[in-house]
Amino acid sequence: MKKDKKIFHRVDADEKLRGKALFVDDIYMPDMLYGRIVRSPITRGILNKISIPEQYKKKDLVFVTYKDIPGKNCVSSVESDLPILTEREIRYKGQAIALIAHKDREFLEDVLASLELSIERLPACTDMVDSLNKKEILVNKDNIFRRLRIKKGNADKFLKESYFKSERIYRTPHQEHLYLETQGMIGYMENGVLNIKGSMQCPFYVVEALELGLGISRKRISVQPTTTGGAFGGKEDFPSLLALHAALLTMKAGKPVKMILERGEDIAFTTKRHPSLIKQELGFYKEGKLVAARVKVILDAGAYETLSKVVLSRSILHAMGVYECDNVVIDGELVCTNTPPSGAFRGFGAPQSMFAIESHIDEISSKLKMNPVDIRRINIIKPQSILCTGQNIGNECILPEMLNDALKETRYITKYEKNNIFNSKNREMKKGIGISLFMHGNGFTGNGERILSSRAGLTLKANGSIELLFSNIDMGQGCNTVMIQIASKALQIPPENIYVGKIDTLSTPDSGPTVASRTTLIIGDLIYKASKKLKRILQKSSPREDDFNKKAGKYISEHGELTIIEDYRHPEELSFDDETYQGEAYRSYSLGCNIAEIEVQLDTFQIDIRKFHAYYDIGTVINKPLSEGQIRGGIMQGIGYAMYENLIFENGVVRNNSMTDYIVPTAMDMPQINVKFMKNKSNYGPYGAKGLGELPMNGPPAAINNALRQALGIDFHSIPFLPERILEVWMKKNE
Amino acid sequence: MNDFIKINFWVNGKQYDLEVPPLKPLSRILREDLHLTGTKEGCREGECGACSVILNATLINSCLYPAFKLNRKDIITIEGLQVDEKLNPIQEAFKEVMALQCGFCTPGLLMAVYYYVYILKGDCEDRIQIKNAIGGNICRCTGYEQIIQAIESLKDKVR
Numbered sequence: 001m002k003k004d005k006k007i008f009h010r011v012d013a014d015e016k017l018r019g020k021a022l023f024v025d026d027i028y029m030p031d032m033l034y035g036r037i038v039r040s041p042i043t044r045g046i047l048n049k050i051s052i053p054e055q056y057k058k059k060d061l062v063f064v065t066y067k068d069i070p071g072k073n074c075v076s077s078v079e080s081d082l083p084i085l086t087e088r089e090i091r092y093k094g095q096a097i098a099l100i101a102h103k104d105r106e107f108l109e110d111v112l113a114s115l116e117l118s119i120e121r122l123p124a125c126t127d128m129v130d131s132l133n134k135k136e137i138l139v140n141k142d143n144i145f146r147r148l149r150i151k152k153g154n155a156d157k158f159l160k161e162s163y164f165k166s167e168r169i170y171r172t173p174h175q176e177h178l179y180l181e182t183q184g185m186i187g188y189m190e191n192g193v194l195n196i197k198g199s200m201q202c203p204f205y206v207v208e209a210l211e212l213g214l215g216i217s218r219k220r221i222s223v224q225p226t227t228t229g230g231a232f233g234g235k236e237d238f239p240s241l242l243a244l245h246a247a248l249l250t251m252k253a254g255k256p257v258k259m260i261l262e263r264g265e266d267i268a269f270t271t272k273r274h275p276s277l278i279k280q281e282l283g284f285y286k287e288g289k290l291v292a293a294r295v296k297v298i299l300d301a302g303a304y305e306t307l308s309k310v311v312l313s314r315s316i317l318h319a320m321g322v323y324e325c326d327n328v329v330i331d332g333e334l335v336c337t338n339t340p341p342s343g344a345f346r347g348f349g350a351p352q353s354m355f356a357i358e359s360h361i362d363e364i365s366s367k368l369k370m371n372p373v374d375i376r377r378i379n380i381i382k383p384q385s386i387l388c389t390g391q392n393i394g395n396e397c398i399l400p401e402m403l404n405d406a407l408k409e410t411r412y413i414t415k416y417e418k419n420n421i422f423n424s425k426n427r428e429m430k431k432g433i434g435i436s437l438f439m440h441g442n443g444f445t446g447n448g449e450r451i452l453s454s455r456a457g458l459t460l461k462a463n464g465s466i467e468l469l470f471s472n473i474d475m476g477q478g479c480n481t482v483m484i485q486i487a488s489k490a491l492q493i494p495p496e497n498i499y500v501g502k503i504d505t506l507s508t509p510d511s512g513p514t515v516a517s518r519t520t521l522i523i524g525d526l527i528y529k530a531s532k533k534l535k536r537i538l539q540k541s542s543p544r545e546d547d548f549n550k551k552a553g554k555y556i557s558e559h560g561e562l563t564i565i566e567d568y569r570h571p572e573e574l575s576f577d578d579e580t581y582q583g584e585a586y587r588s589y590s591l592g593c594n595i596a597e598i599e600v601q602l603d604t605f606q607i608d609i610r611k612f613h614a615y616y617d618i619g620t621v622i623n624k625p626l627s628e629g630q631i632r633g634g635i636m637q638g639i640g641y642a643m644y645e646n647l648i649f650e651n652g653v654v655r656n657n658s659m660t661d662y663i664v665p666t667a668m669d670m671p672q673i674n675v676k677f678m679k680n681k682s683n684y685g686p687y688g689a690k691g692l693g694e695l696p697m698n699g700p701p702a703a704i705n706n707a708l709r710q711a712l713g714i715d716f717h718s719i720p721f722l723p724e725r726i727l728e729v730w731m732k733k734n735e
Numbered sequence: 736m737n738d739f740i741k742i743n744f745w746v747n748g749k750q751y752d753l754e755v756p757p758l759k760p761l762s763r764i765l766r767e768d769l770h771l772t773g774t775k776e777g778c779r780e781g782e783c784g785a786c787s788v789i790l791n792a793t794l795i796n797s798c799l800y801p802a803f804k805l806n807r808k809d810i811i812t813i814e815g816l817q818v819d820e821k822l823n824p825i826q827e828a829f830k831e832v833m834a835l836q837c838g839f840c841t842p843g844l845l846m847a848v849y850y851y852v853y854i855l856k857g858d859c860e861d862r863i864q865i866k867n868a869i870g871g872n873i874c875r876c877t878g879y880e881q882i883i884q885a886i887e888s889l890k891d892k893v894r
Contacts, residue, residue, distance in 0.1 A: 009830055016838030017826040019773020019813035023839065026772035178875050180777045180785055180839040229775075229839030230875050263778045476837030476876045625833040625881070632878030633836065659782035659873065667866040667879040 008485045008495060008623055010478055012227075021227040024184035024198045025260045032186075033062065035249045035259040036108045038098040038115060039269065040090045043338045043652040044124035044138075047088055050098055051116045061111060062101040062253040069248065071215030075241050076208045079145075079305040082341060084213050084244045090119065091138065091303035092340050093653045094269035096241070101249040101257050124338035126652035128277055128300045131335045138303075138336045145305040145334040150316055150581040152388050153327035158292035162283030166364050170280070170356035171718040172701075174647040175273035175640075177345060178664055181229020182266040183238060187246035188256035193506075194221050194247055199228045200239035202513035203471050207505045209240035210247055223505040228475040232637070233344035235475070236515050237307050238270045267657035271343025272647065274311055275300040276352035278319075280360050288370050290361075290379045292327040295319045297353060301334045302341035308334050311342070313445050315349030317585045318698075320388050321357035322399060322437045323379045328388045338652045344515060346637065347697040350440055355719065358436040358702030363715050371416075372435060372706065373407060380437060390582045398617055398680050399437065399591050405678070406435075406593045406615045415597065419710055429601050434707030436594045438698040441586030442684075442691030443518040446576035449568065449587075455509040456526040457565035458487065459501075460534060464552045466491070466498040468527060469565065470511040472519045473503075477693055478626040479519045485623060486524050486686050490531035493548045509565050517590070517691025520622060521684065526566040528686040533564050571684065588682045590690045591617040594635075594699035598707040605723035605730065607643055607704065609671035614699070616675070619682035619690035627692055631675050634696025639671075640664045642701035642719050744808045746771065747815030753802075761797035761805060762786040765812060773813035773842045777873070784872030787843035787850075788812050794850040796871075813842035816849065824892045825849060825885075834885040836876035844872045848886055852893055859890035 015021045038050070052063060066073055066085040073087065074080045085096050097117070102108050124138075125131040131143040139145065159165060185198035194216070200206055203223045210221050223243070228235060242259060249257040261270070276299050283292040297315045301308035316332040365375040380403065381387070383395045407413060412433060419431040443449050456470035468487060474480040480500045488495040501508065511523050538551040541558070545551045555562065576583035595613040600606070614635060621627050644663040648655045656662050681688030705716050714729045739754040746769060753768055760779075765771045765788070774797060777783035781796040788797045789811040816823050822830065825848050835841045851857040851868035858864050865886050866879075874882065 007831075010833055010835065012838065013830040013833075013835065014822070016835055016841050017822060017829055017845065018817060019771075019842040021838050022772070023775070025776070026766075028767075028770070178873075180783060180837065180873065180875055181775070182777075227838065230837040232875070263780075476835075478833075478836070629833055629836055629877055629881055632880050633876045634878075636878040637875070658780060659778040660780060664873065664875065666870050666873060667883065668870045670866075670879050673878070673880065 007625065008481055011481050011484060011500070012474060023181055023229050024186060024226040027186055027197060027226065029186065029188060029256040032256040032258055033101040033103050033253055034105050034108060035099060035101040035246060035257045036112060037096050037245060038100060038112065040086070040093055040095040040097055041117065042090060042119055042121055043093045043126060044122045045090045046120040046122065047086055047090055047097060047117070048120060049118040052111065053114050053116060056111050056114070060102060062249055064099040064248045064252055068252055069213060071213045074212065075244065076212045077237055078307040078309050080212070082241065082304040082306050084241065092338050094340060095303070096245065099245050099249050101253055124652060126338050126649065128275060128298065128335050128337055131337050132298070138338065143336045145301055145336055146309050146312065148312055148316055148332040148581065150328065150330040150388050152390065155292045155294050155327045155329040158327040159281060159283040159294060162291050163286040164284045164368060165281065166360065166367065167281045168360050168363070168717060170278040170359065172276045172352045172355060173719065174275050174649065175345060175645055176267055176647050176662055177232045177234035178662065179230030179232060179234055182261045182263055183235065183242055183270060184260040185239065185242045185246040186256060186258045187250035189250060189254070192220060194251070196223045196243045196247060197226050198239060198243060199235055200225050201228070201231045201235045201473050201475060201515060203503055203505050204510045205237070205513055206240050206243045209244055213244045214247060221505065225473050225503050228473050231475040232346045233348065233515065234271060236344040236513060238343060263659060264657045267662060268654040269340050271341055273345035274308065274342040274349065274352070276315070278352065278356040280356060282360065282364065284364070284368065288368055288375050288378050290323055290325045293320060293325050295330045296333070297330065298333045298335055299349065300337050300339070300342060302337060302339045304341045305334065306341045307344065308342060310445060311344070311349040314441070315353050317389065317441060317445065318350040318353040319357065321354055322381050322439050323357065323361065324381050324385045325388065330388065339649060346634065347694045348516065350694065351641065351697050351701065354438045354698040355701040358438065359705045359716070362706040362709060373413065376403065376437060389585050391584045393589065396588070396680060396682060398678055402591060402593050402615050402617060402678050403437065406595060406613060410595050410613045412595060416710065423711065427602070429599055430711040432598050432707035432709065432711030434596045434703045434705065434710065436699045436702035436706060439589045439591045440517060440691065440695040440698055442521050442588045442590060443586060444516050446578055446583070446585055449522060450570040452512040452568070454512040454522055454526065454568040455565050456511040456523050457509060457530040457563065458527065458534065459561055459563040460552055460556065462556055462561055464497070464549050464556070467501045468498065469501050469509055470523050470527065471503050471505065471508045472511055472514040472523050475514065477630055478623065479514070481626060482520055482622055483524060483527050486527050487531045490528050491535055491548065517693040517695065520686070520689050521691050522568065524686040524689065526568060530564045530566045534562070537562065587684045588690050590692065590695045592695055592699050594703040596703040596707045598704065598711060600708070600711045605726040607708065607721060609639070609704070612671045612673045614673055614675050614696070615678060616695065617678040617680045618692045618695065619680055619685055620688035621677050622687065622689050627677070628675050630692050631696045632673060635673055635700055636665050636670060638697050638700030642704045643721050646720050646722060740803060742802055742806045744805050744810065746810045747812060755802045757801065757803040759802045761788070761800040764802060765797065771812055771814050775839055775842060777839065783840070784847065785840050785843040787846040787872065789846060789850060792854055794847055813845060816845060824889060825852065828885040828888045828892070832881050832884045832888065834877065834881040840872055840874045844869060844874065844882065847872050852886070852889055859886055
């Protein structure tokens with residue numbers, strides 16, 4: 001964004017490279033106890049009694065049950081239905097029953113192994129299909145937490161009249177975040193104030209949860225996020241529960257309590273990406289124009305609803321992918337199963353939808369005897385296209401241009417044709433090239449940002465430096481660097497004079513959660529506006545002075561320090577109806593195109609990605625190396641989701657809950673990736689920037705699937721594409 | 736388990752005498768007894784590489800290395816990488832190309848790169864060997880490319 005191309009280094013680089021950054025487990029406090037969670041050993045049932053064997057009763061063991069909860073026994077969320085500790089009902093294996101703390105960790109292991117639980121077992125539904133078939137009734141009348149619908153035109157009529165119809169069902173499994181730092185919290189009391197330090201994305205979500213669960217005012221709660229070792233959505237909602245656990249223990253013990261999840265515990269019992277079951281019925285005119293769609297998106301919320309409604313909402317809003325269609329009905333359902341509650345994960349419902357629609361459109365192209373590119377050209381959104389919510393995409397939609405660039409630069413068509421010839425002659429190895437187009441709505445859905453009403457700003461300090469004030473977490477994505485960069489440009493002062501204030505919820509303004517690709521877009525804009533306001537004020541106070549330091553010095557000597565807080569204002573031209581799902585669901589959409597070139601050996605059925613091309617429109621790129629890091633990391637998680645990551649649930653329990661058995665890509669698995677940013681500018685967001693964080697997660701599974709279709713002539717309707725599953729489908733086809 | 740053993744070993748050039756349980760892993764000794772918390776624990780089963788340190792000129796997972804084997808061993812941790820508070824060339828290279836994000840895998844990764852570049856005298860232009868060298872370190876943020884670029888940029892800076 002600057003002419004001199006000065007690289008803005010990560011502001012946290014030095015401390016992280018020296019091993020000096022303090023993560024929650026790096027903090028030791030005198031007299032500190034360790035806390036552990038007593039978890040349900042069964043999948044569904046009724047807890048009658050829990051007791052500690054006599055020999056453990058003294059020995060300073062701190063023991064907390066639901067009876068010790070001073071406030072409401074629930075974790076605040078979109079739907080606050082998850083209990084902090086169960087009173088009677090158990091809905092998933094691993095659900096928290098009680099808490100224990102002691103200074104000796106080994107001793108806690110002994111206690112956990114010998115607790116006496118009296119539990120009545122009930123039959124469970126651990127799979128979505130069982131729940132949908134009402135094998136057991138877990139909640140409501142039909143195991144459905146919630147239904148949402150989007151409707152436009154007349155899908156029934158036009159499906160009947162269409163020239164070609166295609167019906168498919170897609171399934172996607174759980175995905176584990178596998179952030180390198182497991183979840184952790186420390187709680188302690190100081191001068192009547194409850195202090196919570198830990199790994200998290202949303203400090204004010206934690207405050208709200210503590211307020212509700214402990215029944216104390218937020219003026220007596222100080223939440224201070226520590227350096228957060230990766231999150232990807234996994235530290236959006238779960239930290240509220242863990243903070244409550246740490247708080248309950250520390251309040252009972254009167255001593256600091258540290259809770260760090262073991263890796264096995266973290267994989268098995270924290271939130272995961274929602275498994276999905278997506279039914280699509282698409283109708284086309286003869287020339288390949290998509291005329292009608294009936295879609296049903298079913299997400300597995302797990303045992304409690306928590307925030308799943310907003311995940312479902314994003315899922316259905318992305319169900320049509322990047323395609324324009326005049327007659328649409330999209331139904332969303334949230335189903336309850338006896339598994340740990342599903343939660344936020346980069347993409348938040350969109351990756352499931354994008355995999356389904358992009359795979360389906362590609363499959364249809366071969367049925368219509370069309371090229372995968374031509375069917376897309378006819379149907380993709382263009383400037384002024386109308387989305388299923390009635391939203392006009394506006395003039396900034398450069399998808400057709402992006403598609404053209406990607407096809408030309410990768411020589412997709414030539415390679416596609418060459419592969420067909422190669423595959424007809426070669427029996428040991430097959431080649432495929434696959435494309436996916438995708439998008440991601442920026443920021444909270446619909447009226448979300450209006451409701452959040454984020455606040456952020458800055459202080460001109462007595463020494464002339466600028467302290468930025470916001471409560472979003474730099475969990476690796478680099479938002480602290482980006483905010484300094486935005487302020488530096490707006491104020492026209494060197495970045496060295498600007499720093500990010502340490503977050504303490506007692507004093508830092510609430511700039512909302514660090515989620516939904518919203519930080520640069522929303523908070524960056526507030527920082528930009530606050531910087532501009534400061535500049536105006538200083539200009540007014542010394543109109544003839546050019547030097548910032550002198551202007552600032554004069555202002556401070558006359559008025560003292562100055563704090564400016566900007567309040568979020570929702571753009572007036574945007575409106576959304578939460579009932580009918582009509583209107584501007586998102587202010588802007590980031591766009592992407594992935595092209596995967598693969599080879600499959602017919603003796604191993606291992607997919608080898610030879611090249612991966614990645615095109616994005618994220619508006620103005622504020623920091624290129626940081627943006628590339630987000631893109632490459634997101635693609636890696638997308639490749640993992642598509643090819644390796646296979647969380648195996650058996651009777652509601654994760655069987656492979658270790659880093660040895662849950663396979664994620666290593667450096668050796670990563671292909672060469674060419675990243676390209678399109679030139680574009682958004683009407684919203686500082687300097688024309690759009691959202692970035694989640695977008696790269698949406699493309700890889702379909703691109704790889706579509707390459708696999710060309711290579712082997714098979715149609716996959718679920719992920720991951722494990723060699724043994726590819727072999728199975730291949731054998732069936734060649735029977 | 737309550738029996739303690741006496742061990743004597745070096746960390747970053749400093750000698751330590753400790754009494755610890757014989758099975759206590761080196762990662763915990765570093766973090767809890769010596770307060771060198773730069774070494775991280777990501778899985779405690781030798782899979783993620785976040786706890787990597789150099790022990791007698793070999794790269795090891797310190798979470799799997801028990802106290803009873805530690806006597807007279809020489810260890811380098813992340814805290815020992817920088818000389819006179821200045822970043823060493825590997826750290827500089829990581830900073831330059833932004834080869835880090837959340838920073839949790841970073842200390843272990845730096846030790847693996849240190850081992851490859853300074854002890855094995857590995858080739859900084861061979862991408863396959865570089866990928867091999869960091870193959871035992873899981874990073875969930877970066878997609879590895881910028882890490883590989885950082886190592887490639889070292890080709891003229893070390894030796």
